[in-house]
Amino acid sequence: SMLADSTGIILRRINATSGRKMLSIFTQKYGKISAGTSISEKSSKGKATLSLNRFTYGRYEIYRSRDFYNVNSGEVVKSFFRIGENPDKYFAASFVLELTDKALPEELPQPKLLNELVDFLETLEDRSKGFITLVIAYEIKLLDALGMLPNLDECVVCGTKPDDKHRLQYFSVEDGGMVCDECIKNMEKETVHNSKAKVKPRLIFNPKFDIVSIVKYFSKRPISAFENIMLDSETEEELYKIFREYISYHMDIGTLKSELYPSIV
Numbered sequence: 001s002m003l004a005d006s007t008g009i010i011l012r013r014i015n016a017t018s019g020r021k022m023l024s025i026f027t028q029k030y031g032k033i034s035a036g037t038s039i040s041e042k043s044s045k046g047k048a049t050l051s052l053n054r055f056t057y058g059r060y061e062i063y064r065s066r067d068f069y070n071v072n073s074g075e076v077v078k079s080f081f082r083i084g085e086n087p088d089k090y091f092a093a094s095f096v097l098e099l100t101d102k103a104l105p106e107e108l109p110q111p112k113l114l115n116e117l118v119d120f121l122e123t124l125e126d127r128s129k130g131f132i133t134l135v136i137a138y139e140i141k142l143l144d145a146l147g148m149l150p151n152l153d154e155c156v157v158c159g160t161k162p163d164d165k166h167r168l169q170y171f172s173v174e175d176g177g178m179v180c181d182e183c184i185k186n187m188e189k190e191t192v193h194n195s196k197a198k199v200k201p202r203l204i205f206n207p208k209f210d211i212v213s214i215v216k217y218f219s220k221r222p223i224s225a226f227e228n229i230m231l232d233s234e235t236e237e238e239l240y241k242i243f244r245e246y247i248s249y250h251m252d253i254g255t256l257k258s259e260l261y262p263s264i265v
Helices: 046-050 081-085 087-103 111-126 131-145 181-197 211-220 233-250
Strands: 002-015 021-027 031-037 056-064 069-079 168-172 177-180
Touching: 002 087, 002 111, 021 056, 021 087, 021 111, 046 069, 081 087, 081 111, 087 111, 087 131, 111 131, 131 211, 131 233, 168 181, 168 211, 177 181, 211 233
Parallel strands: 031 069
Antiparallel strands: 002 021, 002 056, 021 031, 056 069, 168 177
């Protein structure tokens, strides 16, 4: 067993019996961990209890034994409590924390993604609109960190690179990326053929915007560069839906309590 200091973000907190709390923390050192703590509001460690709030980036003294983690003490490095003053910001941040909690495997260090999450909270706290744009930017960082970004460079079905004859404008959730016009025609024939057999239609989007350019632009820039970047609300909503379906389909996370457009999932 050992003691270590690590910065981290509290993703989830559950009050357990006898004043103990169970935490899910995204730590710099160990990745996402489940940890218990006995730090309580009643104890003299008033400052330490603040470090256990959601939307808090803290430094934690973590005791690690073979079977479990325990947080012995904590201090706030940065608290993003202003997020709670705006319901839409609050939902956007809650969604991102819950998604991160569900998507990350335990004990896989992801220091770069943790920094992006801190930047997400910081940038979100400071802006007055376009919150979903930031959520999408973070989702792209998360997928990238897990090696799960959609394929945007060629048709995922036939492998053709885009040219005058093969345009890539359809996005297939199931196939995990862009699909060319030719393959879409073949799929449509197949669907007509299979409709008698009640085969579930594939999740295919035909966005009105250039999804390839937008996603590439987002994936190349750190979230801290998104201070003034905002998609128009229609693009924002459609892109959010596409990524929501994509994440649902390719990662086993089920529905989240904090859906931003609850009607879509």
